[in-house]
Structure formats: C-alpha cells, structure tokens
Amino acid sequence: MIQTTDKKLLPFLAALCLFLAAVEYAIPKPLPFLRLGLANLPVIVALFVLPTRDIYKLILLKIIGQALITGTLFSYIFLFSAAGSLASGLTMLGVHMWLKNRVSCIGLSLAGAAANNIAQLVVAYFVLFGNATRYIAPILLISGAATGLVLGIFTQMFIERSKWFRGLHA
C-alpha cells in the first residue's frame, strides 16, 4: 500500500462519495433497494492510495454522507445502507490486503457487491421481511452482481488511464 502524505486525499475522496451519492439519488430506481453503488468508486480507489486507517474513516464518512444525501440518517433504512457499506468496505479492504496485485478492481467490486447484498439480506431478514426475504434475494444478488461488475470494470479503466491517479503513485 502506498503511503501518501497528501492530507487532502481523504477529504477529497469522501467528497467524491458525497457527490456520487447525490448523482445516484437523482437516478430513478425501479425498486428502492436496487442501487448502482456509484459511491463505492472512491472506496475502491482509496484501497490503492490511502493507508488502512484512512480507509476505515472513508467508509464511515461514506455511510454518513450517503445517509445525509438520501435523507435516511435517522430512519430504519439507514440500518440497511450502513450494514451494506460497512460489509462491502471491510470485505474489499480484506480482499485487497489478502490478494494484493492478484485482484483487480473488478474482483474487488464484485466482492464488495456480494458482501453488501448479503449484509442487506441479513438486515432485511431480521428487520423487515422475515421469511419472505428469499423472494427478494435473487433480484438483489443478480442486480448487485451486475452493477458491481460494471462499476468494477469502470473503476479499473479509470485507474489504468487516469493521469491524476498515476500522479498519486509518483
């Protein structure tokens, strides 16, 4: 992991989460729990450029930022997004530390999406749907894998081409 001395990087990536959450909020959704997960892009990028301690902070900032944007901070929906973001963030961090260069953003994103969906299904089982959770599980997992794959491919392309990102490594 590259240690960066740039103190502005964490707030910048957190702000990017906030912005992407706003973009995502503006896109209509067929069902409330089908999400694109755009705000995960900065988290994936952060894995390569931020020290571990700052990645934890970024995950928390992302959770709070997203809740503020979507207006769900003090509602039970917050449980879903917090559990999902925490699970996906920590999973991506773990996978990245475990597999290092053997995994690209695509694998990271897929792992994060899977963790996010499992966490949300667990919360859904206990809070909202009970036994009926199995009816939403396939929809959630299929759409999550699809959006996770697309976001992963996009992030990988971004990381390979971005001059800004290359500058961070220099």
Added chain:
Amino acid sequence: MKLSFKPADFLFLAISVILIALSLLALKGNKDPVAKAVIKVKDTEYIYPLNQPRELEFTGELDKAHLIIHDGCIEFVESPCRDKICIHMGQAREDGDFLACLPNRIIVTVEGGKSDTDN
C-alpha cells in the same frame, strides 16, 4: 479496449454466480411446508391452507361455484359452467397442481408443500 482481468477476479465472479444460484435454489426448494390453494376469482386472489377442511363458495363471471377442501386437496363440486371441465379435473393437492374454470374465471393453483422435484 483492453481489460486486465486478474486471476482472482474470476474467483469473485464465481462466488457471485454461486450466491445467485443458491438464492434461486432457496426460492424453489425451501417452500412453505403447508400446501396452500391460491384461488383466483376474476381479479381477486384468495389463499386457503389445504390442511384444514373447508367449504368454499365463489361468485365468478357466470355465477356461484362450490369448492371443497378436504384430506389435503381441493376440488370443484359444483359449477355453473357448461362443460364442467373444472369438476372433471378432480383434485389438486401438490405444488404446481391446478384447476381451472375458464368460463367462470376461477383458477386454482396449489403452492408449497411436497412437490415432485423434492424426491
């Protein structure tokens, strides 16, 4: 456009696919152990468990139809339709069984319980 997939990416792709497959299996296999009759009368659905005997009367498109639930199955006993195909269809008791009376717009399907695919 080249995309640099790395070996471990396929691991997580596989995990995602396995999760989806498991969720679909849970949907199919892990049905409610009690079989239920889902009765659609015109545009309204009624649901009754098949483990309690019951006599039912529904007013369909034509007139009143009479169904009974007994011994874990459901059947038509009286219907105002011309051909009485619904009565001749006999009993529905297992997951996926159905009875239909098209003229009177009453459709019965059995959901849950033991099905053929479980064996």
